[in-house]
Amino acid sequence: MIISLRKLTYEELKNQLSKEDKIVVWACNNCVKFCDKFGGRETMNNLAEKLKTDGYNVVRRELIGMSCVLDLVHLRAIEEATKKTFEEATVIIPLTCEDGYENLKYIFKDKKIIDVPKTIGLGILSTEWHTLRLSIPFEETGLKPPAEGMTLESAAKQLGIYAGPF
Amino acid sequence: MGAVTQARDIKEIEAQLTKADQIAIISCNTCVRFCGTGGVDKLDELAHRLRMDGFSVSDQILVTAACVRDYTERSRLSSGITKVIALTCDGGWTSIKQALPNVEVIKGNETLGIMIVSPSKGVVKLMKTFEAYNNRVGDEFRLLTGEPETERVINLEVEK
The missing domain is CATH 3.40.50.2300 (Response regulator)
Structure with a gap:
């Protein structure tokens, strides 16, 4: 996704x-x-x-x-x-x-x-996490997710933007 | 919707297999089907080709979307599977690797970027790409076959 x-x-x-x-x-x-x-x-x-x-x-x-x-x-x-x-x-x-x-x-x-x-890449959904995690970022983001994926909160923080609802 | 994919050369895939491998192929029925790189027909096609080339394909598994890890976790592979081919995007490939950490998972497709799709025009358009495919931003493909369009179908400008 x-x-x-x-x-x-x-x-x-x-x-x-x-x-x-x-x-x-x-x-x-x-x-x-x-x-x-x-x-x-x-x-x-x-x-x-x-x-x-x-x-x-x-x-x-x-x-x-x-x-x-x-x-x-x-x-x-x-x-x-x-x-x-x-x-x-x-x-x-x-x-x-x-x-x-x-x-x-x-x-x-x-x-x-x-x-x-801001679309940052592809990720994986698991009901274990109840949300998506980033796994395949666009290179332009500079993000380096670990093998289990990166939380969107962490990705947003590193990019200086926001995750989740307004 | 999701990712735009193109099939890897069969010879590249076969180079990652041995004749002793017990092979499973997992594909999605969403994005890759729209791109002509997955779904039940492509799953059958790849399995048939590999068998004709002397490889042992034991399992063919179609899931709705392999990027939903709950599906890949429940894919119930036969015992003795040594290699899985992910006929998915890179998201699905990663999900299968997470779900099946003890089996080597091989990419069946390359992931170019993300798409918009128009069923009425029968076209998929590549909108934002991974770096290796930056020169292909805005490319369009026939829906369900992935055949490149020779003329622009959706007149939507995309920044290269």
Whole structure:
């Protein structure tokens, strides 16, 4: 599975939003759910609630199987159930990997897609750990995981970014 | 989705085996199947080729995703297996090594990077790569066969 971390703190995320924005919180329900709950339904709902509490206009929460499947992203732009909301939205917050982020930029060209994810390599999921561990990092990260894999918290710390939900 | 893979040359794989080995092949039914480098058909194909070349393939195991270690831990190999070929990405290969620490695990595929996929266009696109494949960022492949596309199908620019 793909391992993704979070580039922004919640405060940094808010700095990229305005109270006039119509915000979609968008989350995959696959790899990122297992990245210390960076994505998935619970994280998506919690972020949406947090933003609402802070006075932001969250117009939709969109849970998708995998945002790296371009067709699934495109369907949101054209299907009757979602088309209007996405036409009106101004900002999408992706709780996805970088592939999902790229697909969102491609499909929703007129929206501001917040640059949240940092994808750092491939990892292994075990119910023993209840999460993913990094095993095959992209060389650009400089990370050197041990044989049993690296926790995402440790990877994030070494990279100066964040693991898990906002 | 996951990783983009390409099959290793069969001769390279065979060079890591001996005729005395009892061989198991483990493959996934997700990413590698989309890339034409795994799944049940490729599992059968590789096992058949190895048997034709005189090797002893005892087990063929298809799991949903070998990067989920619970699957590889439960793969229940026959006794006496000496080598496992991971017809997976490097994540699956690592997972099999963790689950089966007493058996040599050989890569059946090379892992290029990560992908986006469009079933309607029938294409997989390489988005972010490991260093050895940096020159192939943006390459596209036919879904399910892995055949390189000669013309751009998804007009999504990827930074090289």
